[in-house]
Amino acid sequence: MSPNAPATPATPSPVEETRDNPIVGIIMGSQSDIKVMMAAAELFRQFNIPHEFTLVSAHRTPHRLIDYAESARKRGLRVLIAGGGGAAHLPGMVAAFTTLPVIGVPINSSTSIRGLDSVLSMLQMPAGVPVATVAIDGATNAAILATQILGLTNARLVDALEKYRTSLKDKVMRTIDELRKGGFNEE
Numbered sequence: 001m002s003p004n005a006p007a008t009p010a011t012p013s014p015v016e017e018t019r020d021n022p023i024v025g026i027i028m029g030s031q032s033d034i035k036v037m038m039a040a041a042e043l044f045r046q047f048n049i050p051h052e053f054t055l056v057s058a059h060r061t062p063h064r065l066i067d068y069a070e071s072a073r074k075r076g077l078r079v080l081i082a083g084g085g086g087a088a089h090l091p092g093m094v095a096a097f098t099t100l101p102v103i104g105v106p107i108n109s110s111t112s113i114r115g116l117d118s119v120l121s122m123l124q125m126p127a128g129v130p131v132a133t134v135a136i137d138g139a140t141n142a143a144i145l146a147t148q149i150l151g152l153t154n155a156r157l158v159d160a161l162e163k164y165r166t167s168l169k170d171k172v173m174r175t176i177d178e179l180r181k182g183g184f185n186e187e
């Protein structure tokens, strides 16, 4: 590299993680949302569900939003998860440009009023264009809900969901055992 070559940017942008033939799209309004939204990608990795993960903003990249939402079904995506903080128009606008199910994740970002502005903007969609809204920062539940939708036509995923539920139950039961060993009084 020539000594005069421009320095490589410290943070590559946009962040893209695209696996072969993704069936779920995870999108978010900003790089600052990645930490929260990674929980959804983590669950899809665990369930071996091909997914893609990228940045799209209704406000800052409106044409990219339209391209993304309008091409989603043709590209093989079957469910979309969209996260945003503050004035979170991303999930609603994506829902306006596709008939795929859209799951919204309100994010308690630095510009957000504790996530309440974001959750309300996703919940209060006009009739006819729903966004299935999960809890503030609830990316894991968004991924579970997406898996349940995909499970309607995929027995392997139903099995994976059942095992996941069993693991939740086992964890609670182990905790109860440990508490009892420590003398926890259940009366």
Ligand SMILES: Nc1c(C(=O)O)ncn1[C@@H]1O[C@H](COP(=O)(O)O)[C@@H](O)[C@H]1O
Binding pocket: 028, 029, 030, 031, 032, 033, 056, 057, 058, 059, 060, 083, 084, 085, 086, 087, 088, 089, 090, 091, 107, 109, 110, 111
């Ligand atoms: N809600 C949206 C949209 C959108 O809805 O299209 N685009 C960016 N944002 C949000 O702005 C917050 C602050 O973003 P910056 O950290 O980049 O300033 C993020 O939580 C992002 O989701």
